[in-house]
Amino acid sequence: MYILINGSQKNHKSNSRYFLDYISKYLDDYTIYDLKYDFFDNIIDSIINTDTIVLAFPLYVDSPNSLTLKLLNYIYDNNIDLSNKSLYVIINCGFREGIHNITALNIIKNWATKVNIKYSGSILVGAGEIVGKEEYSYITSIAINKLKKFGRCIKDNKECNDIITTMDLLTNRIYCMFANHSWTKKGKINNLTKKDLKIK
Amino acid sequence: MKTIIHDLEHLDKELFNISDNDVIINANGCSNSCIGCFSCWIKHPKVCIYKDEYSNITDSLKNSDELIIISKNRFGCYSESVKRVLERCIGYVLPYFTIRDKHIHHASRYDKKINLITYFYGDITNQDLECLDSLVKANSINLNASSYEVKILEGKVINNVYTD
Numbered sequence: 100m101y102i103l104i105n106g107s108q109k110n111h112k113s114n115s116r117y118f119l120d121y122i123s124k125y126l127d128d129y130t131i132y133d134l135k136y137d138f139f140d141n142i143i144d145s146i147i148n149t150d151t152i153v154l155a156f157p158l159y160v161d162s163p164n165s166l167t168l169k170l171l172n173y174i175y176d177n178n179i180d181l182s183n184k185s186l187y188v189i190i191n192c193g194f195r196e197g198i199h200n201i202t203a204l205n206i207i208k209n210w211a212t213k214v215n216i217k218y219s220g221s222i223l224v225g226a227g228e229i230v231g232k233e234e235y236s237y238i239t240s241i242a243i244n245k246l247k248k249f250g251r252c253i254k255d256n257k258e259c260n261d262i263i264t265t266m267d268l269l270t271n272r273i274y275c276m277f278a279n280h281s282w283t284k285k286g287k288i289n290n291l292t293k294k295d296l297k298i299k
Numbered sequence: 300m301k302t303i304i305h306d307l308e309h310l311d312k313e314l315f316n317i318s319d320n321d322v323i324i325n326a327n328g329c330s331n332s333c334i335g336c337f338s339c340w341i342k343h344p345k346v347c348i349y350k351d352e353y354s355n356i357t358d359s360l361k362n363s364d365e366l367i368i369i370s371k372n373r374f375g376c377y378s379e380s381v382k383r384v385l386e387r388c389i390g391y392v393l394p395y396f397t398i399r400d401k402h403i404h405h406a407s408r409y410d411k412k413i414n415l416i417t418y419f420y421g422d423i424t425n426q427d428l429e430c431l432d433s434l435v436k437a438n439s440i441n442l443n444a445s446s447y448e449v450k451i452l453e454g455k456v457i458n459n460v461y462t463d
C-alpha cells in the first residue's frame with residue numbers, strides 16, 4: 100500500500116498533485132491525500148499503516164512549505180515510529196533549475212534520519228509551474244520522462260538516486276522572457292500595468 | 300530601523316539590541332498560511348490577500364536596514380510559524396525574473412539592500428547547521444540582501460556560525 104501526500108498549500112490543483120497523479124499510474128494499491136483538505140488524523144493513521152510514503156511539496160522560500168513542515172513536526176514531536184517504511188520525495192520549484200530544491204531535500208533527509216524512515220530517493224523538479232501543467236507538455240518531455248523513471252522505481256520498491264530536472268530546452272534568458280511575459284499578462288487580467296506590479 | 304520576525308515566548312530586546320522604532324513581528328500569532336495565489340504580486344502588489352497584522356510586512360522591510368529572524372531549528376529549517384510569516388513576505392521582491400551571477404532570481408522591488416541576520420535555537424546537529432547555512436544563504440541571494448549571518452542561540456549566549 101502506497102500513501103501519496105500532496106503538501107501543497109494551493110487552493111486549486113497544484114503542481115505537486117499533478118506529479119503525484121502522474122506517479123500513481125504506476126502503482127496498484129495507493130491513496131492520495133491533500134494535506135490541506137483531508138482530515139489530518141486520517142493522514143497520520145494511513146502513514147502509520149503503510150509501507151511506502153511518497154511526499155510531494157513545493158519549494159517556498161528555499162525550503163519545504165509551512166504546511167509540509169506541520170506534518171514533519173507532528174510526526175517528530177509525537178514520536179511516531181516510521182521505521183521499516185520507505186520515503187520517496189518530489190519537490191518542485193518555480194525557478195528553472197531543479198538544484199534549487201537541494202537544501203529542502205537535505206532538510207527532509209535530516210527529518211528522515213530523526214524519525215527512522217528509510218529515505219529511498221527523490222525527484223527535484225525545476226520550472227514546476229511549467230512541468231506541472233499539461234498545456235506545456237510540448238516542452239516538458241525530458242522532465243516527464245524522468246518522472247516516469249521515478250514512478251517505475253517506486254513501483255519496484257527500489258532505491259533511486261536523486262533525480263534533478265531543469266528546463267534545459269529554454270535558456271535562462273528565454274525562460275525569464277517567457278515567465279516575465281506571463282506575469283505581465285496575469286497583471287493585465289487584474290487591470291494592472293507592468294508599472295503597477297512594480298509599485299514600491 | 301530593523302524588522303524582527305521571531306517565534307520566542309519572550310523576546311529579550313537587550314540581547315538583540317532592539318530599539319523602540321524597530322518593528323517586531325511575533326510569528327506565533329500567524330495562523331493564516333500563504334495559499335500560493337500570487338495576489339501579492341499580480342492583484343494587490345506587496346499586500347497579502349489575508350487581512351491581518353501580517354498582510355503588509357513588505358512595507359516594514361522596505362524601511363528597514365536589517366531583517367532579523369529568530370527561530371527554533373526544525374531539522375535545519377525555520378519553525379513552522381516563522382516559515383508561515385516568511386511565505387507571506389514574497390511581495391518584497393518582484394514577480395519578474397532577472398539573471399544575477401548566471402542564475403535566475405526575482406528582481407528586487409526596492410533599490411535598498413537589507414542585511415539578513417538569523418538566530419536559531421533548540422537542538423542543532425551538524426547536518427542541521429549545514430542546512431541552515433545553505434538555507435539562509437539562498438534566502439539572502441533571493442532577497443538580494445547585502446549580507447547574511449547565521450548565529451546560534453544557547454540561552455543568552457550567541458555564537459556566530461556563518462557570515463558572508
Ligand SMILES: Cc1cc2nc3c(=O)[nH]c(=O)nc-3n(C[C@H](O)[C@H](O)[C@H](O)COP(=O)(O)O)c2cc1C
Binds near residue numbers: 114231441
Ligand atoms: C510563498 C512562495 C514562495 C516561493 N518560493 C520559491 C523559492 O524560494 N524558489 C523557487 O524556485 N520557487 C519558489 N516559489 C514557487 C513555487 O515553488 C512554484 O510555484 C511551485 O510550482 C508551486 O508548486 P505547487 O503547485 O505544488 O504548490 C514560491 C512560491 C510561493 C507562493
